[in-house]
Amino acid sequence: MIEEKLKIIFKEIFANEDLQISYETSPDDIPDWDSLTQVLLVEEIEKTFHISIDMDDVFKIRTFGDFVQTVEKNTNR
Amino acid sequence: MKIRLAQYSERNLILDFIRENWQKDHIFVRWPKLFDDYHRNGDKLNYMIAIDETEGKIYGVCGFIYANHKKCPDVWLALWKVIPSGIPSLGMDLVNSIQKNLHCNVLACCGIRKEVKKLYEFMGYKTGTMRHFYRLNRNCSYKIAVVNDDKIPDVVFSTGTQLIEIPSEHAFMSMVPYEKEIFQNAVPLKDKDYIIRKYFHNIAYTYRLYAIKTVRESIDAVLIARIVEANGGKALRIVDFLGDETALQKCGAELDRIMVENACEYTDIYEFGLADSVLYELGMKESNEEDSNIIPNYFEPFEPKNVDIHFFTNQLDNFRMFKADGDQERPNFIYGMEETNEKARSSDVSLCTRSKK
Numbered sequence: 327m328i329e330e331k332l333k334i335i336f337k338e339i340f341a342n343e344d345l346q347i348s349y350e351t352s353p354d355d356i357p358d359w360d361s362l363t364q365v366l367l368v369e370e371i372e373k374t375f376h377i378s379i380d381m382d383d384v385f386k387i388r389t390f391g392d393f394v395q396t397v398e399k400n401t402n403r
Numbered sequence: 404m405k406i407r408l409a410q411y412s413e414r415n416l417i418l419d420f421i422r423e424n425w426q427k428d429h430i431f432v433r434w435p436k437l438f439d440d441y442h443r444n445g446d447k448l449n450y451m452i453a454i455d456e457t458e459g460k461i462y463g464v465c466g467f468i469y470a471n472h473k474k475c476p477d478v479w480l481a482l483w484k485v486i487p488s489g490i491p492s493l494g495m496d497l498v499n500s501i502q503k504n505l506h507c508n509v510l511a512c513c514g515i516r517k518e519v520k521k522l523y524e525f526m527g528y529k530t531g532t533m534r535h536f537y538r539l540n541r542n543c544s545y546k547i548a549v550v551n552d553d554k555i556p557d558v559v560f561s562t563g564t565q566l567i568e569i570p571s572e573h574a575f576m577s578m579v580p581y582e583k584e585i586f587q588n589a590v591p592l593k594d595k596d597y598i599i600r601k602y603f604h605n606i607a608y609t610y611r612l613y614a615i616k617t618v619r620e621s622i623d624a625v626l627i628a629r630i631v632e633a634n635g636g637k638a639l640r641i642v643d644f645l646g647d648e649t650a651l652q653k654c655g656a657e658l659d660r661i662m663v664e665n666a667c668e669y670t671d672i673y674e675f676g677l678a679d680s681v682l683y684e685l686g687m688k689e690s691n692e693e694d695s696n697i698i699p700n701y702f703e704p705f706e707p708k709n710v711d712i713h714f715f716t717n718q719l720d721n722f723r724m725f726k727a728d729g730d731q732e733r734p735n736f737i738y739g740m741e742e743t744n745e746k747a748r749s750s751d752v753s754l755c756t757r758s759k760k
Contacts, residue, residue: 352489352491353487353488353489353490353491354487354489357487359487359491360485360487360491360493360494361485361491361492361493361494361495361522362494362518362519362521362522363491364491364492364495365521365522365525366521368525369521369525384492385492385495385496385499387491387492388489388490388491
């Protein structure tokens with residue numbers, strides 16, 4: 327469920343319905359994934375899941391899988 | 404990946420990065436001496452770089468400019484660019500590294516893209532848009548400004564306030580009591596070295612500095628301006644201001660005098676932090692959506708359009724910003740006959756050398 331919602335967010339932020347996403351998906355696979363889109367992703371994710379992600383965690387996230395784990399960690403609090 | 408301050412020996416690596424990833428004919432690429440002028444710091448560069456030391460490849464750069472060299476300095480960011488590296492937060496990491504390494508009191512940037520404001524706000528910075536004010540010269544034909552409304556606010560003509568030109572750095576040191584609180588309380592604080600270097604030893608432009616002498620015979624402020632030319636017309640651009648803003652508000656008639664003496668069709672100022680009342684009493688009008696006139700910002704090359712300048716800062720209390728802060732006054736044309744690279748010798752007007760203005 328978390329994963330599916332995150333995929334929707336990714337496709338929205340990167341404006342690509344056909345985006346192929348796996349746990350290992352990283353900026354190497356999505357060239358537009360930079361600091362600005364990282365911020366947009368975090369904001370949308372925080373809004374969708376009603377969580378607040380620590381800045382330290384934001385800087386550590388490098389893959390889709392990292393986002394999944396971060397959301398799981400914050401929703402289990 | 405390592406994020407660290409660049410060495411001067413890495414200058415060409417950075418210029419190559421700018422050429423390949425930012426703009427192939429960037430002024431720094433065409434005029435490396437300007438890059439040195441802005442960013443050389445002995446055997447170091449005022450640039451934070453993200454570099455893969457094994458590859459020797461740069462993945463990101465963030466330039467910065469000191470306003471002063473206090474223990475916790477005031478600093479403006481300059482050119483900031485990253486390329487895909489597998490690290491989505493690399494851009495933010497570069498900015499954070501500057502703060503971590505330099506322990507800035509003020510960290511700001513003049514001239515950020517509107518779409519990136521969100522990024523700075525996320526990082527905890529405050530963002531804003533500078534306000535643009537101007538005053539037309541009466542009885543003038545307008546070749547730079549597009550004037551649909553030529554109403555000019557009245558100013559008081561005998562305030563006793565004078566604008567006295569400061570012709571040299573020695574004059575600056577003797578005329579301006581820069582140790583006074585009204586100058587030293589500025590946020591950010593531009594130290595004397597910064598002012599002397601930028602405005603009296605500028606390799607591209609000639610600046611005009613005016614001491615504002617009040618009726619009390621004291622020098623309470625300094626106004627810094629530059630005359631620009633386009634389309635056969637001239638404009639007096641106020642690019643910086645130091646000191647007590649209340650001294651500025653009585654200068655309207657003096658500004659008119661300087662415009663007339665120099666055949667300038669208008670004077671303008673981009674600013675943040677000055678009180679509205681100061682600018683209105685100065686006889687300025689605001690260039691905004693409600694104004695039908697065009698007061699251009701880009702002169703190299705000339706673009707007859709209104710432009711917003713956005714900024715960020717880590718602190719808004721007493722914060723001021725002007726057009727010359729950071730790298731917003733950086734030329735796009737090469738001036739003088741100094742070192743240029745081969746590409747500058749082309750027929751493209753933007754690449755030609757020009758006489759220092």
